[in-house]
Amino acid sequence: MKLLEERIIKDGKVFPGNVLKVDRFLNHQVDVKLLNEIGKEFYRLFGDKEVNKIFTIEASGIGIACIVAQYFDVPVVFAKKTLGKNISADVYSTPITSFTHGRTYDVIVSQEFLNPEDKILIIDDFLAQGCALQGLINLIKSAGAEIVGAGIVIEKAFQQGGELIRSQGIRVESLARVKSMSDDGTITFCD
Numbered sequence: 001m002k003l004l005e006e007r008i009i010k011d012g013k014v015f016p017g018n019v020l021k022v023d024r025f026l027n028h029q030v031d032v033k034l035l036n037e038i039g040k041e042f043y044r045l046f047g048d049k050e051v052n053k054i055f056t057i058e059a060s061g062i063g064i065a066c067i068v069a070q071y072f073d074v075p076v077v078f079a080k081k082t083l084g085k086n087i088s089a090d091v092y093s094t095p096i097t098s099f100t101h102g103r104t105y106d107v108i109v110s111q112e113f114l115n116p117e118d119k120i121l122i123i124d125d126f127l128a129q130g131c132a133l134q135g136l137i138n139l140i141k142s143a144g145a146e147i148v149g150a151g152i153v154i155e156k157a158f159q160q161g162g163e164l165i166r167s168q169g170i171r172v173e174s175l176a177r178v179k180s181m182s183d184d185g186t187i188t189f190c191d
């Protein structure tokens, strides 16, 4: 998505450890007009499929998912991160290790909100090593629901997450695929 790539070049910042900061428009300050274009693009890609729920993970995924959901006219469910030891019986849970924070969370979703008849589109901001996306997939599988696909805003294609998830036969559509990032701030994209 050209508009997104241009914005990443203009406002993205490369940090040590392969972290791309997009706090100016996606992860801290949010450009809602751009999000609206992102929502439109995900609808163009997945709108011909039956989707009855958008699923994401707190916190950064929620705003994006809500805009996407307006195009599909379906609700958003988001998985919650918890460090709590007592996970109640009425939730599905899975561990996720955060790429940016380096810690492991249990991620939960109430069994009330994921059902076997659901057809789910996953939305998230980044795909790096694939741990977050794999966690969301695990939760959907626990519920016996169908995964229509995953819509990712920025995939760091030089990390293995894309390969990990696509090799499971899951359709992953990323609006910007970063091919390389260097410490001097240069960012290139896959064709």
Ligand code: 5GP
Pocket: 018, 019, 020, 021, 022, 027, 060, 097, 098, 099, 100, 124, 125, 126, 127, 128, 129, 130, 131, 132, 133, 156, 161
């Ligand atoms: P993964 O689990 O695929 O390694 O990482 C995905 C999650 O980590 C995303 O939900 C995102 O919040 C965060 N993340 C991974 N890489 C980056 C990055 O380069 N920049 C930012 N801002 N977040 C990232």
